[in-house]
Amino acid sequence: MGKGKLAKFAEMKAMKNVFEYPFSVVDNVPFTMKGHWREQYFNNDNPVVLELGCGKGEYTVGLGRLFPNVNFIGVDIKGARMWTGAKQALEEGLDNVAFLRTNIEIIDRFFDPDEVQEIWLTFSDPQMKNPRKRLSSTYFLERYRHFLVDGGIMHLKTDSNFLFTYTRLMVEKNQLPVEVCTEDLYHDTPAAIVDSPILSIQTYYESMWMARGLNIRYMRFHLPHEGQLQEPEEEIELDDYRSYHRTKRSSLKTAK
Numbered sequence: 021m022g023k024g025k026l027a028k029f030a031e032m033k034a035m036k037n038v039f040e041y042p043f044s045v046v047d048n049v050p051f052t053m054k055g056h057w058r059e060q061y062f063n064n065d066n067p068v069v070l071e072l073g074c075g076k077g078e079y080t081v082g083l084g085r086l087f088p089n090v091n092f093i094g095v096d097i098k099g100a101r102m103w104t105g106a107k108q109a110l111e112e113g114l115d116n117v118a119f120l121r122t123n124i125e126i127i128d129r130f131f132d133p134d135e136v137q138e139i140w141l142t143f144s145d146p147q148m149k150n151p152r153k154r155l156s157s158t159y160f161l162e163r164y165r166h167f168l169v170d171g172g173i174m175h176l177k178t179d180s181n182f183l184f185t186y187t188r189l190m191v192e193k194n195q196l197p198v199e200v201c202t203e204d205l206y207h208d209t210p211a212a213i214v215d216s217p218i219l220s221i222q223t224y225y226e227s228m229w230m231a232r233g234l235n236i237r238y239m240r241f242h243l244p245h246e247g248q249l250q251e252p253e254e255e256i257e258l259d260d261y262r263s264y265h266r267t268k269r270s271s272l273k274t275a276k
Contacts, residue, residue: 024100025100029103032103037106037119039053039119040121040122041120043123043126046129055132057091057093057118061118066089066116067091068092069093070093071093071095071139072096072124073124073142073143075142076101077094077096077102077104077105079221079223081105081112081114083221084109092117093117093120094117095120096121097121097122097123105117127164131166132167134167138173139175140175140177141155141174142177143223144178146183146259157251158190158250165245168243174239174241174242176238176240177226180237181235181259182275184203186252186256188201189256190251192252193250194247196242197242197244198239198240200240202237203237204237206236213238256275257273
């Protein structure tokens, strides 16, 4: 591990807005704030919104600026990236922004039932080879149900046609209520969000995708507690790129 990363990890341990509970410590260090985020950290009764896979925390911080009466928590396991957003939030005095460094597979250990109102999935890894790892899979949606209010809102924002199509098929198969669904957010903006301030938030990687001519896709749907969730069975065309200046992920053309 480089000296820069070590310095960031050391600095994060002193940041009041960062909570670190990766797999390696979560079984041995009790997390007493579960069910008490509002009173013990945010000191208010405002809604709680998560960004899962927050990376550098750009979106979490951006949302915190736009909506001061909402509490935002960015979640990721990559601490060196998270340091950027955590430091920025402290410097700007954003008391409604916090960060949780942990593995998303155990996200339900940190929140009580009905403690969270909305979840954002922003530019998540599409995980084209492993459906279980997709953050909009039944594996994860069932976990979100443990702490998301009944009918809570799910946001998906992605450059990946594969992940967007997979999630759309998932939503359709399980008849989840959809509010917004667009394959070109900035050029075919739905009337439901045409004046929404969320359109003003663009992450570093989002800007790169747009400069590369890729569409940004967005979906907003509700996740009820009732009903057994099922995976879609359709074959989906794989993305033909991995990330900026990288080549195609796989020799395969489709996957479920």
